[in-house]
Amino acid sequence: MTSGMRGALPTASLQRLLDALSAKGYRMVGPIVRDGSVVWETVQSVSDLPIGWRDQQEPGRYRLEQTGSPEIFGVVHGPQSLKPFVFAPREPLLQIERSKDGFATRPTLPQSEKVAVIGARACDLAGLATQDQIFLNGAYRDPYYAARREGLFLVAVNCTRALNTCFCASMETGPRAKHGFDLALTELDDQLLIEAGSEAGRDLLSNLCLSRGSEQLSAEAATRVDACAQSQVRRLDHSDLPQALYDAHEHPRWDEVASRCLACTNCTMVCPTCFCHTVEETPDLSHQHTTHARLWDSCFTQEHGYIHGKNIRPTIKDRYRMWLTHKLASWIDQFGASGCVGCGRCITWCPVGIDLTEELPALLTPSEQQSTTSRRPEAAGG
Amino acid sequence: MANPYVIHPATIVEKIQEAEDIITYRLQLVDEQARQCFRFAAGQFNMVYVFGVGEVAISIVSDPDEPEFLNHTIRTVGRITKAIAALQPGDVLGIRGPFGQGWPLDEACGRNVVIVTGGLGCAPVVGAIEYIFKRREQYGSIKILHGVKTPHDLLYRERFDQWRRAPDTEVLLASGQPDKTWSYHIGVVTELFEEVAIDPMKSIALMCGPEIMMRLGVPILMRRGIPETAIYLSLERHMECGIGLCGHCQMGPYFLCKDGPVMRYDRVAQWLGQTGV
Numbered sequence: 001m002t003s004g005m006r007g008a009l010p011t012a013s014l015q016r017l018l019d020a021l022s023a024k025g026y027r028m029v030g031p032i033v034r035d036g037s038v039v040w041e042t043v044q045s046v047s048d049l050p051i052g053w054r055d056q057q058e059p060g061r062y063r064l065e066q067t068g069s070p071e072i073f074g075v076v077h078g079p080q081s082l083k084p085f086v087f088a089p090r091e092p093l094l095q096i097e098r099s100k101d102g103f104a105t106r107p108t109l110p111q112s113e114k115v116a117v118i119g120a121r122a123c124d125l126a127g128l129a130t131q132d133q134i135f136l137n138g139a140y141r142d143p144y145y146a147a148r149r150e151g152l153f154l155v156a157v158n159c160t161r162a163l164n165t166c167f168c169a170s171m172e173t174g175p176r177a178k179h180g181f182d183l184a185l186t187e188l189d190d191q192l193l194i195e196a197g198s199e200a201g202r203d204l205l206s207n208l209c210l211s212r213g214s215e216q217l218s219a220e221a222a223t224r225v226d227a228c229a230q231s232q233v234r235r236l237d238h239s240d241l242p243q244a245l246y247d248a249h250e251h252p253r254w255d256e257v258a259s260r261c262l263a264c265t266n267c268t269m270v271c272p273t274c275f276c277h278t279v280e281e282t283p284d285l286s287h288q289h290t291t292h293a294r295l296w297d298s299c300f301t302q303e304h305g306y307i308h309g310k311n312i313r314p315t316i317k318d319r320y321r322m323w324l325t326h327k328l329a330s331w332i333d334q335f336g337a338s339g340c341v342g343c344g345r346c347i348t349w350c351p352v353g354i355d356l357t358e359e360l361p362a363l364l365t366p367s368e369q370q371s372t373t374s375r376r377p378e379a380a381g382g
Numbered sequence: 383m384a385n386p387y388v389i390h391p392a393t394i395v396e397k398i399q400e401a402e403d404i405i406t407y408r409l410q411l412v413d414e415q416a417r418q419c420f421r422f423a424a425g426q427f428n429m430v431y432v433f434g435v436g437e438v439a440i441s442i443v444s445d446p447d448e449p450e451f452l453n454h455t456i457r458t459v460g461r462i463t464k465a466i467a468a469l470q471p472g473d474v475l476g477i478r479g480p481f482g483q484g485w486p487l488d489e490a491c492g493r494n495v496v497i498v499t500g501g502l503g504c505a506p507v508v509g510a511i512e513y514i515f516k517r518r519e520q521y522g523s524i525k526i527l528h529g530v531k532t533p534h535d536l537l538y539r540e541r542f543d544q545w546r547r548a549p550d551t552e553v554l555l556a557s558g559q560p561d562k563t564w565s566y567h568i569g570v571v572t573e574l575f576e577e578v579a580i581d582p583m584k585s586i587a588l589m590c591g592p593e594i595m596m597r598l599g600v601p602i603l604m605r606r607g608i609p610e611t612a613i614y615l616s617l618e619r620h621m622e623c624g625i626g627l628c629g630h631c632q633m634g635p636y637f638l639c640k641d642g643p644v645m646r647y648d649r650v651a652q653w654l655g656q657t658g659v
Contacts, residue, residue: 134627138625
């Protein structure tokens with residue numbers, strides 16, 4: 001971090017930061033309480049934020065509680081990651097009109113909007129970086145994603161409290177936001193420690209005329225973030241991936257987990273990195289005009305593996321295996337890193353509480369059934 | 383950078399009925415500039431679009447040397463292909479492409495080429511055969527082994543006859559359910575391997591067709607001494623985007639739309655035939 005690009009702001013003065021962002025032309029989006037959870041919504045004032053609220057998350061369970069404290073960022077996260085801001089749940093790609101040449105195509109690129117997200121967590125920044133790699137840095141750059149991504153200003157919040165479902169420490173993505181933010185806040189009782197992580201962040205910070213964050217305050221922030229990492233009760237040992245999971249393809253545990261999985265697609269919808277999508281064609285009644293749009297898809301649907309007259313993944317077992325093997329193993333071969341950032345959303349929002357930090361070790365534990373089937377080809381090959 | 387989702391109108395110049403439910407559509411891009419820029423390699427595919435209905439991934443079967451015309455052989459099986467079949471010459475389809483990795487025709491130069499196909503699976507390799515015959519002197523012997531369920535399923539019949547008459551070329555056909563007119567092998571395509579001489583270290587194999595045919599055929603070729611790095615397969619999965627983003631076409635670590643559809647066997651051996659992959 002460049003020297004001088006850190007400062008302290010009394011928690012009660014957070015509005016100054018929001019006003020500065022507003023003056024720069026940003027629409028501000030923050031977590032707001034709705035329907036027993038938090039969702040990203042436009043905010044104008046600090047009072048819109050979930051002051052005093054905390055989330056408790058367990059497998060298959062999400063609860064908000066009001067503690068009465070002045071804490072602003074007590075809610076760690078809701079079902080939404082940063083994904084909907086950039087990879088829209090439904091993105092019209094083209095408007096197509098009939099014409100004398102047959103039809104004329106007009107791309108419907110979204111307007112790049114200046115949006116400041118207040119309260120992004122380290123796991124979500126990691127998820128966003130993963131999606132950037134897919135949509136921006138591959139052989140084809142997705143112009144729709146790029147337009148939405150361009151205007152984002154990210155105000156991260158370093159986590160000082162871990163949820164029961166968090167395992168970012170073991171995925172090395174958090175709880176401290178290391179990169180990919182413009183500003184990062186650490187909430188320490190009545191003080192907010194603020195650091196800049198980009199030119200735009202430095203620019204904004206220098207306008208705020210903050211008091212210099214003392215060494216003591218920085219040390220306190222580091223201690224609390226470290227304690228948050230230490231307190232995480234879940235972890236995912238990914239050291240033997242991808243190969244160990246490829247080798248577990250015939251493990252009986254897949255049948256067991258499939259007997260619980262409802263194939264509801266929740267885990268893929270809340271996942272910050274899942275990128276599967278389908279294309280939908282919506283002609284109007286005159287059949288002179290049609291909208292060509294993409295929308296989120298899930299590998300848990302019947303159609304995902306469908307190919308003329310045949311389904312590659314007809315069973316829930318096939319689909320759960322596809323999801324987990326892609327997320328934790330083949331993703332590494334495809335993109336050089338795990339597809340899991342350790343946010344724990346798939347655990348919380350699974351209606352039956354399937355927990356991948358429990359499934360993976362079970363799948364990597366050799367089983368009698370598997371060892372007999374996997375030994376056979378080797379013997380024949382020798 | 384160009385928007386990879388833009389669809390270019392293409393006129394149906396000709397419809398060739400290959401079989402009861404199989405039609406070859408000869409297409410020409412409407413836009414002059416798009417037509418002149420369009421280049422493809424044998425084995426690549428296009429996303430073919432019907433106004434108001436949607437897109438489907440279809441391999442290009444025509445000669446890469448004549449990119450102003452694009453032939454697609456399509457079996458009328460689903461929602462989109464049925465809409466395509468309802469169109470007539472003069473009507474307009476859409477094209478987005480070309481996508482994917484084609485056949486290794488440079489690597490095949492100077493070698494004997496063994497082509498093994500089954501059913502409509504021969505379509506993606508037809509462009510490659512045309513390409514080879516245009517440069518016949520650059521390649522060694524050509525062996526085309528093609529299997530069909532019934533004689534009725536034999537597409538491109540004149541072309542097979544034409545190829546059979548070419549020098550240093552063998553064409554062997556097999557049908558599992560022949561009728562009285564069938565004068566070729568009765569059985570499956572993999573049995574034809576027994577009827578051809580293969581110089582394994584000088585040969586390259588191109589395979590295309592049902593996955594089960596490839597899974598059974600590859601070990602036979604390998605037993606004949608062809609190294610697994612000289613066997614190429616054209617594979618098929620559900621595809622919606624063609625650019626490696628929609629996630630449907632994964633096979634293990636690969637996105638078949640951009641890493642394939644043509645894959646070298648040793649790269650996919652681990653995944654081929656695995657349940658649910």
